[in-house]
Amino acid sequence: MVQAINQALSQNMEKDDSVILLGEDVGVDGGVFRVTDGLLSKFGPERVLDTPLVELGIVGMGIGMAVNGLRPVVEIQFQDFIYTAMDQIINQAAKIRYRSGGEYIAPIIIRTPYGGGIRGGLYHSQSGESYFVHTAGLIVATPSGPYDAKGLLNSAFKASDPIIFLEPKRLYRSIKEEVPEDMYTVPLGKAKLANSGDDLSIITYGSMVSTVLDTVKKNKINADVLDLRTLLPLDVEAILATVEKTGRVIIVHEAPRTLGMGAEISALIAERRIDYLQAPILRVTGPDSPFPYKMEDYYIPNEKRIMKAVAKILEYR
Amino acid sequence: MVQAINQALSQNMEKDDSVILLGEDVGVDGGVFRVTDGLLSKFGPERVLDTPLVELGIVGMGIGMAVNGLRPVVEIQFQDFIYTAMDQIINQAAKIRYRSGGEYIAPIIIRTPYGGGIRGGLYHSQSGESYFVHTAGLIVATPSGPYDAKGLLNSAFKASDPIIFLEPKRLYRSIKEEVPEDMYTVPLGKAKLANSGDDLSIITYGSMVSTVLDTVKKNKINADVLDLRTLLPLDVEAILATVEKTGRVIIVHEAPRTLGMGAEISALIAERRIDYLQAPILRVTGPDSPFPYKMEDYYIPNEKRIMKAVAKILEYR
Amino acid sequence: MAEITSQEEKQKLVKAYTAMVLSRTLDKKIVNAQRQGRVGFYTPTMGQEALQIGAAMALDEQDLIYGYYRDVPLMISRGVPMDLIINQIMGNSADIAKGRQMPSHYGSRKHNFMSVQSPVATNLPLAVGAAYSLKYRKKKGVVLTTFGEGSTSTPDFHAAMNLASVYELPVIFLCENNGWAISLPVEKQTRVDIWSKAAAYGMPGIRANGNDILETYEAVKAAVKRAREGKGPTLIDAISFRMGPHSTSDDPTKYRSESVPEGSEKDPLTIAEGTLKALKLMDDKMIENIKQKTIKIVDDKFDECEKIPPPDPITAFEQVYSEQTWMLKEEVGDIL
Amino acid sequence: MAEITSQEEKQKLVKAYTAMVLSRTLDKKIVNAQRQGRVGFYTPTMGQEALQIGAAMALDEQDLIYGYYRDVPLMISRGVPMDLIINQIMGNSADIAKGRQMPSHYGSRKHNFMSVQSPVATNLPLAVGAAYSLKYRKKKGVVLTTFGEGSTSTPDFHAAMNLASVYELPVIFLCENNGWAISLPVEKQTRVDIWSKAAAYGMPGIRANGNDILETYEAVKAAVKRAREGKGPTLIDAISFRMGPHSTSDDPTKYRSESVPEGSEKDPLTIAEGTLKALKLMDDKMIENIKQKTIKIVDDKFDECEKIPPPDPITAFEQVYSEQTWMLKEEVGDIL
């Protein structure tokens, strides 16, 4: 996935000289995950900025660039470190169009690795998508593999709204996929049915998609697996379609359960398709605690926990 | 409610000299809403600090005080301005106990007015409770009137976890209630059945409680009205009990719908009491947009919108 | 008193004074209207006219402004029509932002004046990004960003100052140092002079008497020159005084006794009038004449704007995104 | 070279050198163990021993430390037992925090060393609050807080410096200036010397050669004295060099060519050894002897700690609150 994102960045920079990258260690070092490797030497220090250590500043500066016709891509080294910039994201990026009557817009892309799986402990493993998804004015997208990563990022470059682009860091090097050379797009706001089945629906995204697919395959579960791809705005039609089809729903994510994405998805279903439900809507998620270092395998939803939920929901009534 | 909070602060300061107030304009000026009026002259400048303009700093400084045996109460002038301090709240306050194996704790109280109703526009009206409720390690409480305000705050002073105390600013001067002189407590984590009825359940909190109660009374609706009082952790038993009783649920809050509290409550019900439900779970909330100045009456849920939902849910099937 | 000699600058000064009178008159009009319940809220600018208008004198049209909620004089002197400001304050249907923002939160792309937010100093990092864009595109514009002295304590001030300096960007940081952050005097905000903070970022810091239009003009002119020459940012500490309350919700008698009454010798208008008279550009009669005419103009414009109907409620829920989300469509359907 | 004369200080210096050797030896041990896959991650401290241990020499036991992830030598010199550190790095069941935190994130209340977080400089505002508590309670302790030079760009640095100064608090801000923030050299982080930033807050800023234990000691001693006398905070810029990579995940050859090899004249250990020899407190043989003995001690302790079993998984979900929430109880029931 690292290469796919690198390619998307590189191709968009080639195509459009208003694209500027900024972030800590994104230049000479090529990013701590090597996502921006080689871009400094290709595009020079005016387009690839190794910034001082100030998330709030680089996000704010990025917004200022976006307002003035550039297409900044800000990298936050770990999503866990984005919170000092929350005010810039919530009160500036997400509200500029609204407050200025559309006179100013802020098409910034904020890329950041998120989630666990690299033994990063509580400050290098967070899945903070809820903080962004609750913020009207933002678009929040997250790929589940290299193909979508490039395609969604290409779409992000065409959008005119601020975008939080969450990269499941666990997948950076673990998932291999064919990625076309051309600048194809994967549309924002559209989920993907990653597996088709009749008995139940598993709704998920990001790093959990492959875990769910593996589980389903290995255990021969006849399930719809919906990869959301965009978390804000959600693809409600795709969600409702799978509910109508199976009547049994599990939502899987790494983020803590309380007000995690599962809450919103569950609520959307409970207010629209209650009559289709043949079982409770279950959530298999990270627990409501910080993310532990040593015991991370217990934190992240795994086959065992998904299968427990599957069994429960299939047996229901 | 202003006097009730003032009294709770004053009495706790009298009782315990480790209680320190800090915030912008909380001293000489007595706070922009006059909540801390008179406390500087009563307790002196070492205990009531008029701070420089830096939310992140005063929250961080408060955490440091709390870690070292004081009982700081930090006022954030408007909840809308808390976001630069999110990192201190999420990564420090909420995680100190956990990361230090319990050796250090941070019993800080962060008070802040929130919500609309004073024609404050998009930067003086936000209801950001979701950002805190998604953060394990915090307690989040919000009163619906003077009695609870004092009682919950008294409980907060006894707790040893960091507490976000959200004060519905619209109620500061609009709701009158008898408030006992003594230091009674209202327990954290317990909801209150504010009205008892059989036909449906309306779950709400903060500024919406009085709106819901007025609506129910005026329209002679036979409804349970549950005032959550604490948003994290939620009183799941009280929520489930009312669902079991009525089978029809509406959740009302001012915050935007997507990943607002309604999402979590709905999800809790959909995963535990699906068989009791006789109708969809409806949410009557602020829309997924910033909060407007001139048209705020359209933003905040009102009688008309609540009654629309009531009608829909009572007619269902 | 700073010196001006060229005919062009003298003309500028006359224009600037007219803008000062207009700002002052409009300010008083709005404050009065607020007392009468005709306006919801307002942050008076009285006392800060000279520094804002002096700064504007040093700018060109293509220069960008990232200002704050106390910048009505700055807008006026940029040529922003009065009705744009009044419509914003009324939040009526002619307002650019359709009444979405509280009064005092104006903006106008046409005048290169970024729409104002409430969280203080958060415009500063944006100004830095704006300056980066200008530099990257090799344009000759500069960015002026304004904020109160209280705002120098914020994270955003620190971030913006350092970034502007590291990238040598054409930004002028104009601190409107009125001595107070609501109730907190500057001495309790920080232990040093604001201008001296510039050194921590390796940029020049200039102190100017913000009540004297020419002194601020000179200071900003020097900073603009530096910026246009590619030498980077400057911090200007324009020392002034907030003649009114912090806002129409504020009662300054709770926390301060000092005052600068209108027409007193520290009033920036008084100082400007002295300068104009010394330069023989105006006499008392002309001044009085301008003031009287302005009252009428402002009154008329205000009445006119007041008649404009409120925005359609539906507009309160538009322009959140380039396209309205399905949630919002649904929610608005439910609301209206 | 700074001067020390008293017998007590000489003894301190010998102890300090022993701590330096222990830190260095432990550091190398952990780095090696990491290469062998026995440790998950680590941020080496090699090169920063002198400044940390010099600082510790100036403190009393009751003083509080708010350090960061590169402070193993500081802990060692505070008397933190080696196994506490190794157990943290192993994340085993003997670790105070039960393996919840990544390696390099230690803490020990007994030693007044606050548990370390990852987001840089966010310990600084806490240090200020801690200092407020000391002052409020009229205790004579001071607070030492450490951070890298890269961290001076953060919001937290600005906030903490200003607040400490406004309230005249007993805090020593010790910048461990190793010249690099991962791949960013200090020249690109900011345009001025770190010590000079102190002036923006009205506090003294002292530059010290951080590779020389006595120079840092003197600087911190002066700051501690000032703090104990109630005169407020000081910023110390201890200039050093990161001899190793940023962390075990980092490859510094990608971005820098300079190096300070072990044993070279800039190595803080070499400098300390020179001082000891000049003061006739040690000779080469004694030094070699200490080094050899230390290797053995470290090896043994490391092996011993490595045998300690991992924590019970259940502990990963405890101590989130004073009492476990019902959600977490339920979730843990589902997980285990």
Ligand SMILES: Cc1ncc(C[n+]2csc(CCOP(=O)(O)OP(=O)(O)O)c2C)c(N)n1
């Ligand atoms: C981040 C933030 N915190 C608090 C406030 C509330 N507030 C509004 S104005 C103000 C004082 C600002 O003082 P200063 O920067 O000196 O500007 P002035 O109003 O004096 O022009 C405060 C605290 C705010 N708008 N933003």
Ligand SMILES: Cc1ncc(C[n+]2csc(CCOP(=O)(O)OP(=O)(O)O)c2C)c(N)n1
């Ligand atoms: C707020 C924040 N942003 C980014 C990071 C990622 N990061 C870890 S260390 C580091 C560089 C810190 O440099 P410096 O402050 O000089 O300390 P040093 O590591 O050199 O001792 C960065 C960017 C972080 N830990 N916290």
Ligand SMILES: [Mg+2]
């Ligand atoms: Mg001010």
Ligand SMILES: [Mg+2]
């Ligand atoms: Mg460094």
